[in-house]
Amino acid sequence: MKCRVCGKQANIRLPQYNTALCSEDFTLFFEKRVATTIRKYRLIGEEEKTLVAVSGGKDSLSLWRLLNGLGISADGIYIDLGIHEYSRVSFEKTKAMAESLRRTLYSFSLPDAFTKGIKDLSGIMRRPPCSLCGMIKRYVMNRACIEHGYSVLATGHNLDDEASALLGNLLHWKEEYLWKKGVSLDAEGAHLARKVKPLFLCSEKETAAYAVMTGIDYVYEECPYSVGAKTLLYKGLLNRAEEESPTTKLVFMKGYLKRVRQGGLTKDEREPKSLCGACGYPSYAELCSFCRLMERFGTTDTLSFSIHTHSPS
Amino acid sequence: MPRRAKSPAATFDNVARLCYEFAVKVEWEGKVHEVEKRVTVERLLDMFRLSREAHLVSANGTLVTEDHMLEPDDRVRIIRVISGG
Numbered sequence: 001m002k003c004r005v006c007g008k009q010a011n012i013r014l015p016q017y018n019t020a021l022c023s024e025d026f027t028l029f030f031e032k033r034v035a036t037t038i039r040k041y042r043l044i045g046e047e048e049k050t051l052v053a054v055s056g057g058k059d060s061l062s063l064w065r066l067l068n069g070l071g072i073s074a075d076g077i078y079i080d081l082g083i084h085e086y087s088r089v090s091f092e093k094t095k096a097m098a099e100s101l102r103r104t105l106y107s108f109s110l111p112d113a114f115t116k117g118i119k120d121l122s123g124i125m126r127r128p129p130c131s132l133c134g135m136i137k138r139y140v141m142n143r144a145c146i147e148h149g150y151s152v153l154a155t156g157h158n159l160d161d162e163a164s165a166l167l168g169n170l171l172h173w174k175e176e177y178l179w180k181k182g183v184s185l186d187a188e189g190a191h192l193a194r195k196v197k198p199l200f201l202c203s204e205k206e207t208a209a210y211a212v213m214t215g216i217d218y219v220y221e222e223c224p225y226s227v228g229a230k231t232l233l234y235k236g237l238l239n240r241a242e243e244e245s246p247t248t249k250l251v252f253m254k255g256y257l258k259r260v261r262q263g264g265l266t267k268d269e270r271e272p273k274s275l276c277g278a279c280g281y282p283s284y285a286e287l288c289s290f291c292r293l294m295e296r297f298g299t300t301d302t303l304s305f306s307i308h309t310h311s312p313s
Numbered sequence: 314m315p316r317r318a319k320s321p322a323a324t325f326d327n328v329a330r331l332c333y334e335f336a337v338k339v340e341w342e343g344k345v346h347e348v349e350k351r352v353t354v355e356r357l358l359d360m361f362r363l364s365r366e367a368h369l370v371s372a373n374g375t376l377v378t379e380d381h382m383l384e385p386d387d388r389v390r391i392i393r394v395i396s397g398g
Contacts, residue, residue: 001378011376012369020378057396160395208394209369212376222396231397239366239395 012209015246023213030210034063034198035070041183043196044152050074051150051193053141054097054105056090058211058218059156061097063199065216067154068101074154077144077307079137080109082117083224090219097216098312105310106148108140113306114297119225121297129225139290143281144307145193157197160204163249164234166256171234182260191281203249204235337383341391348383355379357389367395 001010003022010020021029038044044067052067054060054076067074078094080087091107098105111117118136122129145153162181169177187194199207211218226232241248275281276288278295287295336347341361348357354370354377369376369392372383383389 001380010378013378023376058394059396161397164397203366204396205366205369205394208392209376212369212371212392220392222393226397229397232395235395235397236364236367239364242366243364 011213012206014206016203016242016250018246026209027213030202030206031066031069033202034066037183037201038070038072038196038198041196041200043184043198044072044154048152049150050152050154051106051141051145051148052076053137053153053155054078054094055156056093056219057156058208058216059158059161059199059204061093061156061216061218062207062211062214063154063156064097064103065101065214066210067198068103073103075104075106075150077106077108077141079140080107080111081133082109082111083119084117086219086221086224087117089221093217093219095310098310102312104312106144107308107310108144108306109308110136114293116297121293122225124297125293130229130231133225135289136293139281139288140307142191142193142195143279146191146281147307151187151193153193153195155195155197156199156207158199158202158204158207159249159253160235160238161231162197162200163238163252164231166253167234167238168230179260182257188282191275201250201253337385337387337389339383339389339391342393351385352383353379354381354383357383358391361391363391368393 001013001020002008003010003025004019005025006022008022011023012026013020044050050067050072052060052064052074054064055078060076064074064076076094076098078091080091095105110121114121116124118129118133122132125132141153145151166178166181168174169181183197183200185195202210210216238249238252274283274286276283276291277286278291279288281288281290283289283291285292336349337352337357339346339348339357346361348360352360355365357370358365358368358379365379370381371377371390371392372381372387374388377383
């Protein structure tokens, strides 16, 4: 199979675009696609301070490097979930990327804040690890943005992540979540930073190929608590459909974006209107979920919040 | 399903050595498997019952497309691309 652009041996076939590309042309193609997504959906403005949510995986590390390569000065934030070797390796790879980019890395450690990792907290709170992890990440990353003056939080969510989440919400008719699966979520007041997903239209296979082709050293191992996650089931179903009918995932998500644009899906009225009594960030209740966790398990100083800053050496 | 690589002790077995002398060695999830004949990437993924959308294959450190023929000397690795939770 030959590269559609230069005629050399192709390194990846992209049935959804009816093409095949060599490493060099695929890298350019991928970077251009992300740049176009950022421009088309006005994700990151000029001079906007951007923070990238980094896990050490292929998506977030690729995004972090790519944004800086596109001239967007982006720092990173990493959350140590206390998953022993997995967290240690993830953090090492994240720090290595921060050094190579010469960017600041912020970190928050669950074991430091709660003396427990995500697994123990999950058991005590009787909440699935993925659900608790999502809540903690959303809170910490948003608060880091606000407190350190970043107006945009960029995450590495890709096409497969978004399509599988949307499929899951549709299958269970969770209408209250349907409006928030877009390319960006607007900032609200002084307490919610804008969230953007520049890899929204890039499939997980494309992102992985980009990471491999550009030599990004990412954590290959899967999070041990994701075994049996419904997301993986939905991704599998969508990939079976994609193999039989290329562009299925793209059509699914572009159709979704069109409906959001036309106003067919609107924000849930139950979104929090009050602010947490302890931290002052948006909350459904008197105390937000994170502060309730801190109140119950916070160690030395209840409701203390400590984000470490690692500046490039 | 492809066969797992023989243990070092088993390589002294002449029969096994003759049979697998030309096998393609494939690394998948930290284990080395042997595929007994030259195969394309597409066929390899079928043999392992893996989705083409969810996996990449590299030969000698370079990604290859589904029609690529894998040779016995190639260092082949199957890369899972799906993560989630």
